[in-house]
Amino acid sequence: MFGLAAVRGARSVAATVRHRQPTPKSAKLDRTTDIHRRLISTSLALAENLSKRQLKTGSYPPEVRSVRRVSARPSRSSAPVGKQRTYCSRTMSESKRVLLPTDVKPTLYKLHLTPNFGDFTFGGNVRIHLHVNKATHSVSFHGLDLDIKNIKLEISGQVFDAKSVSYNKVDEVHTANFDQEIAVGSSPVVHIAFSGVLNDKMVGFYRSKYTHNGKEHHIATTQFEPVDARRAFPCFDEPAVKSKFEVTLSFPENYQGLSNMPAVEETVANGVKTVRFDVTPIMSTYLLAFVVGEFEYLEGKTRDGVTMRVWTPLGKVDKGKFALDVGVKVLQYFSDYFDIAYPLPKQDMIAIPDFAAGAMENWGLITYRESALLCDESSSVSILQRVAYVVAHELAHQWFGNLVTMEWWKELWLNEGFATFIGNQAVDVLFPEWQIWTNFVSTYLFNALRLDALLSSHPIEVEVHRSREIDEIFDAISYSKGASVIRMLATYLGEAKFQKGLQIYLKRHQYSNATTQDLWQALGESSGVNVQSMMHHWTASIGYPVVSVERKHGKHLHVHQERFLSSGRPTAEQDSTVWHLQLPVVGEKHTEPTFFEVKEKDQTVDLPDSLHGGWLKANAGQSSVLRVKYSQELLDGLNKAIQDLKLSATDRLGVVADAFALSKAGQIPLSQALSISRAFVNETDYSVWSDLSGNLAMIAALWEAEASFPKLQTFVRNLYSKIGQSLGWDHKAGQSDLDKLLRAVVISRLADSGDQATVDEALKRYAAFQQDPKSLAADLRPVVFKLVMRNGGEKEFNEMVALYKSAQMPEEKLAALRGVGYSNKPELIQRGLDYILGGEVRKQDLFYLVAACSSTPKGRDLTWAWIKQNWSARLVPEFSGGMGLLSSVIKYGLDGYANNEIANEVEAFFKENGTEDTKRTVAQVVENIRANAAWLARNREDVTQFLSQQ
Numbered sequence: 001m002f003g004l005a006a007v008r009g010a011r012s013v014a015a016t017v018r019h020r021q022p023t024p025k026s027a028k029l030d031r032t033t034d035i036h037r038r039l040i041s042t043s044l045a046l047a048e049n050l051s052k053r054q055l056k057t058g059s060y061p062p063e064v065r066s067v068r069r070v071s072a073r074p075s076r077s078s079a080p081v082g083k084q085r086t087y088c089s090r091t092m093s094e095s096k097r098v099l100l101p102t103d104v105k106p107t108l109y110k111l112h113l114t115p116n117f118g119d120f121t122f123g124g125n126v127r128i129h130l131h132v133n134k135a136t137h138s139v140s141f142h143g144l145d146l147d148i149k150n151i152k153l154e155i156s157g158q159v160f161d162a163k164s165v166s167y168n169k170v171d172e173v174h175t176a177n178f179d180q181e182i183a184v185g186s187s188p189v190v191h192i193a194f195s196g197v198l199n200d201k202m203v204g205f206y207r208s209k210y211t212h213n214g215k216e217h218h219i220a221t222t223q224f225e226p227v228d229a230r231r232a233f234p235c236f237d238e239p240a241v242k243s244k245f246e247v248t249l250s251f252p253e254n255y256q257g258l259s260n261m262p263a264v265e266e267t268v269a270n271g272v273k274t275v276r277f278d279v280t281p282i283m284s285t286y287l288l289a290f291v292v293g294e295f296e297y298l299e300g301k302t303r304d305g306v307t308m309r310v311w312t313p314l315g316k317v318d319k320g321k322f323a324l325d326v327g328v329k330v331l332q333y334f335s336d337y338f339d340i341a342y343p344l345p346k347q348d349m350i351a352i353p354d355f356a357a358g359a360m361e362n363w364g365l366i367t368y369r370e371s372a373l374l375c376d377e378s379s380s381v382s383i384l385q386r387v388a389y390v391v392a393h394e395l396a397h398q399w400f401g402n403l404v405t406m407e408w409w410k411e412l413w414l415n416e417g418f419a420t421f422i423g424n425q426a427v428d429v430l431f432p433e434w435q436i437w438t439n440f441v442s443t444y445l446f447n448a449l450r451l452d453a454l455l456s457s458h459p460i461e462v463e464v465h466r467s468r469e470i471d472e473i474f475d476a477i478s479y480s481k482g483a484s485v486i487r488m489l490a491t492y493l494g495e496a497k498f499q500k501g502l503q504i505y506l507k508r509h510q511y512s513n514a515t516t517q518d519l520w521q522a523l524g525e526s527s528g529v530n531v532q533s534m535m536h537h538w539t540a541s542i543g544y545p546v547v548s549v550e551r552k553h554g555k556h557l558h559v560h561q562e563r564f565l566s567s568g569r570p571t572a573e574q575d576s577t578v579w580h581l582q583l584p585v586v587g588e589k590h591t592e593p594t595f596f597e598v599k600e601k602d603q604t605v606d607l608p609d610s611l612h613g614g615w616l617k618a619n620a621g622q623s624s625v626l627r628v629k630y631s632q633e634l635l636d637g638l639n640k641a642i643q644d645l646k647l648s649a650t651d652r653l654g655v656v657a658d659a660f661a662l663s664k665a666g667q668i669p670l671s672q673a674l675s676i677s678r679a680f681v682n683e684t685d686y687s688v689w690s691d692l693s694g695n696l697a698m699i700a701a702l703w704e705a706e707a708s709f710p711k712l713q714t715f716v717r718n719l720y721s722k723i724g725q726s727l728g729w730d731h732k733a734g735q736s737d738l739d740k741l742l743r744a745v746v747i748s749r750l751a752d753s754g755d756q757a758t759v760d761e762a763l764k765r766y767a768a769f770q771q772d773p774k775s776l777a778a779d780l781r782p783v784v785f786k787l788v789m790r791n792g793g794e795k796e797f798n799e800m801v802a803l804y805k806s807a808q809m810p811e812e813k814l815a816a817l818r819g820v821g822y823s824n825k826p827e828l829i830q831r832g833l834d835y836i837l838g839g840e841v842r843k844q845d846l847f848y849l850v851a852a853c854s855s856t857p858k859g860r861d862l863t864w865a866w867i868k869q870n871w872s873a874r875l876v877p878e879f880s881g882g883m884g885l886l887s888s889v890i891k892y893g894l895d896g897y898a899n900n901e902i903a904n905e906v907e908a909f910f911k912e913n914g915t916e917d918t919k920r921t922v923a924q925v926v927e928n929i930r931a932n933a934a935w936l937a938r939n940r941e942d943v944t945q946f947l948s949q950q
Contacts, residue, residue, distance in 0.1 A: 410462065640679075
């Protein structure tokens with residue numbers, strides 16, 4: 001399916017491979033030559049000459065001025081910039097936000113940076129053109145880990161030195177004070193010379209590296225969201241303080257430089273290339289980006305003529321074809337869907353070897369970790385899906401986030417929730433055979449419901465007072481719950497009205513900032529619905545409801561709603577919210593959803609004749625963000641409909657997932673959820689089996705030390721035997737892409753449930769793989785590697801390490817890395833944990849190995865001991881400040897426990913040793929451990945009795 005034929009109805013792309021131009025030997029970078037000394041001297045000269053030449057001429061010194069103008073398309077940055085939102089009246093909570101003074105605001109940054117690849121530092125200067133709102137004698141701006149050389153103020157050609165500069169370390173704010181008044185209407189320019197370090201924390205302006213043909217290559221790249229532009233240059237680092245940017249980069253002449261806009265001028269002098277890029281549209285600081293290194297690229301164009309390129313490290317350019325093909329089509333799709341042309345002349349997407357997040361939506365220059373952008377015809381379906389989705393998600397941000405930006409981090413969900421929802425929509429248009437919306441329920445909706453069932457969760461809109469607090473809400477609430485709430489609303493309003501509302505919102509607020517209320521207003525205008533009233537609690541309140549439904553007298557439906565908590569029934573105080581529901585219902589005789597408005601805790605609605613008899617399914621299509629608890633009469637009807645495949649896959653998935661969640665919360669016995677599972681004996685859908693397998697795996701982990709565990713394994717083997725025999729190990733004619741994914745799920749569950757024939761076949765296929773790697777399908781490698789390590793020893797451990805080191809494709813590399821941690825032997829689990837800190841595992845990937853090492857009870861204990869031993873000395877110093885890496889160690893290492901003593905121990909340890917950016921994660925993990933312990937204790941006898949009757 002890889003290639004154009006797989007993208008139905010989409011226009012083909014002529015991709016052209018562009019290689020870096022050969023560099024004469026005399027000009028090649030040699031770290032022992034004087035090129036780096038020239039870079040340093042150039043950077044220092046720029047800083048020292050700031051007040052002498054640059055302030056007078058308004059341009060860079062002669063040695064770095066342009067000697068050649070690069071041909072470029074006319075910039076689209078002159079598009080209407082709209083009205084930038086100013087700080088106005090705020091609520092009491094909003095008034096606590098720590099923001100920069102609003103006396104002045106930037107209108108244009110002229111930024112020049114010179115990265116040095118010898119000592120991994122950079123020098124820079126920035127000229128910030130200001131608009132004055134109120135006369136002042138000071139200018140405050142953000143900066144972190146920067147050495148400020150000097151600060152000067154230029155007004156009407158006169159230059160004034162700052163008389164004093166103070167720094168607030170907590171808020172990361174410099175304040176420069178001047179004798180000269182900065183008057184309204186004076187058009188001042190602040191000049192700042194500075195230097196910094198290309199750090200290895202994957203934030204700010206940082207360094208990355210890769211190896212090609214045995215030679216190490218370095219990259220200087222950026223990651224500014226949420227608040228790390230201030231690590232690269234002095235700036236007003238708040239999303240509502242938008243400005244234009246003109247970036248200039250100086251670097252070794254055989255390197256390449258990229259930024260948000262195309263290059264318009266460049267020069268080469270003394271082995272140093274200097275490139276100036278076109279001025280950006282007005283945008284937030286976190287969307288600025290620049291990358292310097294040695295790359296290759298593929299190129300395509302949209303129907304509207306926008307140039308798109310996929311850039312890769314040397315030797316990997318052929319792995320970017322699929323991403324380019326998807327990207328060109330998705331960019332055009334969004335331009336058409338939003339009825340707003342993509343406003344920049346180009347869109348670059350680049351793979352960065354060291355990258356903490358999955359990708360970053362920098363306007364015109366999207367950065368990705370390699371595993372989210374690179375694949376080829378041998379890649380697994382799951383990787384193709386991941387690449388397609390991540391590309392679509394980031395391109396959606398070019399409108400939701402970049403063109404229209406949230407006013408403050410409180411509205412982060414406007415960026416991430418919408419990009420998640422609309423990114424999935426674009427993938428569904430391109431690849432309908434992937435059944436994206438069924439997968440959406442399993443992957444996004446249920447992920448959100450699990451996290452939001454905790455008391456330690458947070459509302460979609462959570463107030464952020466200090467910018468550093470934002471790091472912990474880049475989570476399943478902002479992304480997955482946000483997307484699920486949007487899907488719920490879109491389903492109710494209908495596609496046409498929803499699309500029109502989005503167009504109104506984007507056009508009204510383009511090149512500006514917006515709030516949740518702005519979105520509700522636009523959707524209300526397009527639909528005639530009071531969206532603000534209906535949606536208020538869904539974004540402003542924590543949690544979601546469980547809806548209990550019972551058919552009364554055959555023609556009425558009684559609905560009761562209360563807050564759902566995985567730890568048990570809520571108290572009156574915890575259950576104060578009454579959600580405004582539009583509850584969709586389908587039935588045996590009427591499969592199109594009928595919506596019932598529910599605005600009370602207890603409400604009875606009249607059913608139409610078509611829903612009077614037969615089975616009835618509430619929350620049709622799992623479109624609403626809630627759980628459903630059925631009366632026994634309704635549940636009996638649904639069990640039969642599931643077994644006969646009369647319900648849609650999404651609804652089959654919803655019934656059993658809700659049952660397991662309800663059992664964890666103590667609202668039904670676990671035996672009831674297991675009984676419902678038996679109805680899936682005829683199931684064929686990948687997403688259904690995948691989610692059911694996740695729940696059964698969780699139960700197996702809880703029950704592993706119980707006497708009834710062997711009977712639980714037998715129960716699971718019996719349930720999976722039919723689908724296992726049907727799929728087999730090899731892909732057959734007529735089977736779909738999703739069957740490839742399902743095969744791996746079924747093999748894993750059968751093997752983990754003690755099916756020796758499955759284990760033996762996995763070992764056999766691994767032996768064949770060692771002789772011929774192509775003999776083992778990419779979709780099966782992760783599960784085969786896991787089973788080999790579960791049943792192997794030191795030999796297999798060493799083989800996985802060797803494969804991790806040698807693998808070229810990110811997918812195989814990560815499969816091998818996880819394999820390193822899957823041993824059952826304590827000494828090998830410990831070696832796997834120690835390998836994390838041995839220098840060979842990229843920081844961004846540590847959580848893969850942590851999760852594998854902690855996937856068994858003995859492994860979990862070793863992982864917890866390893867965390868305690870290394871927390872203060874290694875983990876905090878090396879992994880803090882990197883997009884939630886520390887939180888991932890805690891979550892993936894400890895979340896599987898079901899022991900109250902461990903919960904107390906975890907709580908006490910992190911109370912003493914925890915960091916600010918891990919507090920919420922610790923609270924969530926501790927709460928989940930206690931919920932797991934209660935789940936096991938409540939159901940131990942119930943499950944034993946159920947299994948004895950099977």
